[in-house]
Amino acid sequence: MYQKKDGAYREAKSQGYRARSALKLKQIHNKFRILKSGTTVIDIGASPGGWTQVAAEKVGPGGKVIAVDIVDMEPLDMENVTFIKGDIMDEHTIERIREIAGEVTSVISDMAPKTTGIADLDRGRSAILASMALEVARKTLKPGGIFLTKIFQSAESEELFLEMKQEFAYTKRFRPPSTRKRSVEMYLIGKGFRMPAHEQGLEDEHQSESP
Numbered sequence: 314m315y316q317k318k319d320g321a322y323r324e325a326k327s328q329g330y331r332a333r334s335a336l337k338l339k340q341i342h343n344k345f346r347i348l349k350s351g352t353t354v355i356d357i358g359a360s361p362g363g364w365t366q367v368a369a370e371k372v373g374p375g376g377k378v379i380a381v382d383i384v385d386m387e388p389l390d391m392e393n394v395t396f397i398k399g400d401i402m403d404e405h406t407i408e409r410i411r412e413i414a415g416e417v418t419s420v421i422s423d424m425a426p427k428t429t430g431i432a433d434l435d436r437g438r439s440a441i442l443a444s445m446a447l448e449v450a451r452k453t454l455k456p457g458g459i460f461l462t463k464i465f466q467s468a469e470s471e472e473l474f475l476e477m478k479q480e481f482a483y484t485k486r487f488r489p490p491s492t493r494k495r496s497v498e499m500y501l502i503g504k505g506f507r508m509p510a511h512e513q514g515l516e517d518e519h520q521s522e523s524p
């Protein structure tokens with residue numbers, strides 16, 4: 314996952330992180346406080362594990378990180394990390410996450426498609442991955458929860474951002490300072506998840522059914 318061995322790469326490596334992207338998550342966290350001590354984080358597109366390392370540090374031993382990727386991840390020597398190998402486009406992967414997640418405070422996604430060099434295609438694929446991450450957030454986040462996703466800037470990223478505005482009390486687009494100048498990557502952040510009214514209704518129904 315390390316690309317060019319630039320300053321950010323060396324800085325990440327010197328701090329013991331597996332990928333320069335770890336620094337990006339730190340920059341995002343320092344500004345938006347998306348990782349809370351003692352809580353559960355779902356980290357989608359986690360390999361090789363830079364974000365997972367940062368998330369596991371921030372939630373601490375009382376919290377947990379469920380790291381998900383379509384490719385394997387070298388195990389991390391951190392007790393609060395569980396890795397699930399699976400494609401997030403597959404409903405079965407989402408079921409496996411839900412089985413072990415419990416109450417989730419943050420869903421973070423750094424997923425990126427394999428780029429083809431065809432800008433429209435790459436942007437479209439990135440938007441599909443980001444909207445799938447939002448779907449996972451809808452299915453797992455507790456009210457008040459936090460969502461963060463990478464997305465390539467495009468008309469679709471704006472559409473997704475508008476959707477997020479309906480579902481989160483606070484939303485923001487952000488490009489971390491360590492992003493390469495030519496990169497189309499950006500991040501969308503949502504805080505204060507509002508559970509959709511129909512789902513809230515379902516919750517209430519379930520509650521009234523239980524003894």
Ligand SMILES: C[S@@+](CC[C@H](N)C(=O)[O-])C[C@H]1O[C@@H](n2cnc3c(N)ncnc32)[C@H](O)[C@@H]1O
Binds near residue numbers: 382399
């Ligand atoms: C930029 S890398 C993530 C780097 C990681 N956050 C880190 O800090 O080490 C993007 C990852 O998204 C994963 N990915 C792409 N499509 C996916 C999918 N459909 N389901 C799960 N993971 C996917 C890739 O396998 C890749 O590991």
